[in-house]
Each structure stands twice: as C-alpha cells, then as structure tokens.
Amino acid sequence: MAAPYACDPGDSRGRQYPEALSTFRSAFQRDRDRIIHSSAFRRLKHKTQVFVEHEGDYYRTRLTHTIEVAQVARTLAGALGLNEELAEAVALAHDLGHPPFGHTGEDALEALMAPYGGFDHNAQALRIVTRLERHYADFDGLNLTWETLEGIAKHNGPVHPPYSYAMAEVNDAYDLELGTHASAEAQVAAIADDVAYNHHDLHDGLRAGLFTEADLMELPVTGPAFAEVDALHPGLDPMRRRHEALRRIFGVMVEDVIAVARNRLEGLRPSCAQDIREMDGPIIRFSKPLFQNLKAIKGFLFTRMYRAPSVVVERQRVTGVVNDLFPLFLRDPSLLPEEWQRDVAQATDETALARVVLDYVAGMTDRFALQEHARLIG
Incomplete structure (x- = not known):
C-alpha cells in the first residue's frame, strides 16, 4: 500500500502537452x-x-x-x-x-x-x-x-x-519549484546513485589493480565486510571473497538508508508529497556515522582511483579531445551533421551557436568523440 507522502500518478501535475491516458500504464x-x-x-x-x-x-x-x-x-x-x-x-x-x-x-x-x-x-x-x-x-x-x-x-x-x-x-x-526539495521518490533515486557508485567504484578499482583487498581492510565498512567473510568462509576463492564482501557493503548502505528514512518519516509524519518537498532537509539520507565512514572511503577512492597516475594521464588525453572538438565546431558549424544544420541556422548569435555545439558534443559517446577527433584533427 502506498504511503500518504508517496507521489500518486493519478494526481500528477501533468505534461506540457496533454495526452490521453494509457489503458494499461500509469503516467x-x-x-x-x-x-x-x-x-x-x-x-x-x-x-x-x-x-x-x-x-x-x-x-x-x-x-x-x-x-x-x-x-x-x-x-x-x-x-x-x-x-x-x-x-x-x-x-x-x-x-x-x-x-x-x-x-x-x-x-x-x-x-x-x-x-x-x-x-x-x-x-x-x-x-x-x-x-x-x-x-x-x-x-x-x-x-x-x-x-x-x-x-x-x-x-x-x-x-x-x-x-x-x-x-x-x-x-x-x-516552474519546477527549484528552491524546494524534490519528492521522496527523487531523493531515493539520488541516494541510490550514491549506493551504486560507492559499491561499483570499489569493484572496478580492484579489477583495475589500482588497489587491493588488503588496502580495503584498513577502511571502515569495507574492512569489517572482508573480516566477516573471512570468518564465515576461511580460505574462500579470492574472486568469491571479493564478491561476498562487496555485497555486504552494498547491504550495509541500503539497510542504513531504509532505517534512517523510516525513523525520520515516523517522527515527522508528512501527510502528502508536498510536505516532503517543503521540509528543511532531505528525508532520504545516510545516518551520520555511515556518512562519515563513506566519506573516508570516498577520500581513499579519490586518491587511489580518480587521481591514480594512469587515470590522470587518460583524463588529460580526453580533455584535449573535448578542447579540440568544441572550438572546431564553433568556428565551422558546417562540420556538424546535416540534421543539426536547422539548429545552426536558427542560432542568432555566438551564444546560441555555442549551445547547439554543446548539445552535439555532450551527446557524443566516448568512442564517437575519439573517432571524430581522429577524423577531423588527426
């Protein structure tokens, strides 16, 4: 059963262009x-x-x-x-x-x-x-x-x-009421983003060899997770050990968010979705102790992964790709594909043209940006 503070598709504020309701699907x-x-x-x-x-x-x-x-x-x-x-x-x-x-x-x-x-x-x-x-x-x-x-x-x-x-x-x-908080559902999506990348950046960093399981034993949350696996499954195959520990870390984050949210919702008793928006802080968040522990993990990842020498070299290379492509298209918008020429024609000044170029470059995939850079610049 939906909570009273959940967003109800039947009460949606609607779409810019009205459409007939779907027979089988909610808005x-x-x-x-x-x-x-x-x-x-x-x-x-x-x-x-x-x-x-x-x-x-x-x-x-x-x-x-x-x-x-x-x-x-x-x-x-x-x-x-x-x-x-x-x-x-x-x-x-x-x-x-x-x-x-x-x-x-x-x-x-x-x-x-x-x-x-x-x-x-x-x-x-x-x-x-x-x-x-x-x-x-x-x-x-x-x-x-x-x-x-x-x-x-x-x-x-x-x-x-x-x-x-x-x-x-x-x-x-x-009028998205930008000065207020979002719905509880949107706040859930935001913290789900944190849960996912905290988990998978640990996984990807291990796989890339930027740090080891021994390094993670020294950190909060990750250290206890590996220790628990070792106690339950001594001598476990290294890849299974890694997976078992990482899924425990995942579980710690999810269970913490649910416990904190339930406690806050019970104390604040919002009666509708708008009550959530008008609160003075987010209703969906980590507990303070876990937040501090995750901050330590993020600090470790920043140093050992996001600013690892091999990653920094690649960052410099791809920054150069973007820094080459954007001004090239701005100087010569005829290089943009034919389907973008209507937008180019409607651009009334350099700012409007820059926004068209941005839309095109921002939409590129990694591989397409590299291919275009090689084709146009070499």
Whole structure:
C-alpha cells in the first residue's frame, strides 16, 4: 500500500502537452518507458564512468551504472511505500545529460561553456528530455510528467540561482519549484546513485589493480565486510571473497538508508508529497556515522582511483579531445551533421551557436568523440 507522502500518478501535475491516458500504464510508467526507449539512454552504453569505455569489458559504463541505480531505487521505494515507477524513472534519467568521458568531459565543457551560460549535466538531461529527443509527431522531447522533470532537476537537492541557461530555460516553461526539495521518490533515486557508485567504484578499482583487498581492510565498512567473510568462509576463492564482501557493503548502505528514512518519516509524519518537498532537509539520507565512514572511503577512492597516475594521464588525453572538438565546431558549424544544420541556422548569435555545439558534443559517446577527433584533427 502506498504511503500518504508517496507521489500518486493519478494526481500528477501533468505534461506540457496533454495526452490521453494509457489503458494499461500509469503516467510514471509511461515516463519510465519513454526514457528507456530514448536515443540518449541507448548512448549511455558507450559513455564512461571512471575508465574510458574501451579500456575493459568489465568496467561500468553509464548504462550499467544507471541500471544498478534503478534497481536500488526500486528496492528503497518499495520498502518505504513510495511510488516505484517514479523513483525508477528519475533513476533511469539521472545521467542522460553526462557528456563523453565522465566527469572529465563535464569539467572540460563547464570551462568551455563559461562564457555562454554554463554547463550542468542535470540541466542538460532536462534539455534532452524536453527538447533534443525528436521522435514524436506532436512535440519535441519526451513530454514527461512534471514530477519526473522535477526529480531530474533537483534529485540532489534544491537548485539555487544563478541557474545555467538550460536549467533556467526549462524552469521558465515548467516552474519546477527549484528552491524546494524534490519528492521522496527523487531523493531515493539520488541516494541510490550514491549506493551504486560507492559499491561499483570499489569493484572496478580492484579489477583495475589500482588497489587491493588488503588496502580495503584498513577502511571502515569495507574492512569489517572482508573480516566477516573471512570468518564465515576461511580460505574462500579470492574472486568469491571479493564478491561476498562487496555485497555486504552494498547491504550495509541500503539497510542504513531504509532505517534512517523510516525513523525520520515516523517522527515527522508528512501527510502528502508536498510536505516532503517543503521540509528543511532531505528525508532520504545516510545516518551520520555511515556518512562519515563513506566519506573516508570516498577520500581513499579519490586518491587511489580518480587521481591514480594512469587515470590522470587518460583524463588529460580526453580533455584535449573535448578542447579540440568544441572550438572546431564553433568556428565551422558546417562540420556538424546535416540534421543539426536547422539548429545552426536558427542560432542568432555566438551564444546560441555555442549551445547547439554543446548539445552535439555532450551527446557524443566516448568512442564517437575519439573517432571524430581522429577524423577531423588527426
């Protein structure tokens, strides 16, 4: 049974372009399905998390990460009586706006777009689902519900001015109440993102040989997890030992979030979804002790993985790719594909043209960006 503070698809604030109701699917189910069938979602298959997409078949891509986030979001939403379809839709859309090469590509585009209204991947995701997906006869974008758009915009918390141009543009059309918190479902999607990447970055870092299980024995949460496995299964095969420990770490995070949320919901007693939005802090979060422990793990990962020498070298290389491509297209937009020339023709000044170039470059996959760089620049 749904909790009173869950978002009800029957009470949705609706879509920008009214549509007939589906016979079999709720409004949030339709949002989820449209996101899965979008071109931007398919491109996540060849966009990186930490490692560039071609470096190994076992490392996470944006797509596998997104699927893991959606799974955790559904688990959390179900345990808390929230709407699982809305939580899943926001989770599936949360990384649509990421450019090629992960946070490295995002950093490069932020710098390049600074004179033209900025770049933010959440705002870019909104631009994709409201403008850049062009498949339907009656509208640009996916025509998602207000609740899903709100979740994409502010699942990480309220958004305060100054807004990037893309965020301002979407908010002008939909009034997403950016100064408030998002629904509990969107907050679930946000913390599911934390759970997923804390887990899989440990896994990918181990597989890449950037650190060892012995290193993790020295950290909170990870050390006790490996110790528990060793006590229960002495002499276990190393790969099974790794998996058993990592799944315990996963479980610790999920169970902590559920326990904290249940306790806060019981104490605050929100009577509707809007009560969640108007609270002075997020309702879905880690306990303070676990948050501090995860902070220590993130600090370890920052040093040993995100800034590992081999990763830094690759970051420099792919930053160069983005820094070459963006100004090249800005100087000569005729190099953009034919289907982008309509947008080029409608650009009234350099800022508008830069935004068209951004939409194109941000939509590239890792492999396509590398191929285009080799073709155009060598």
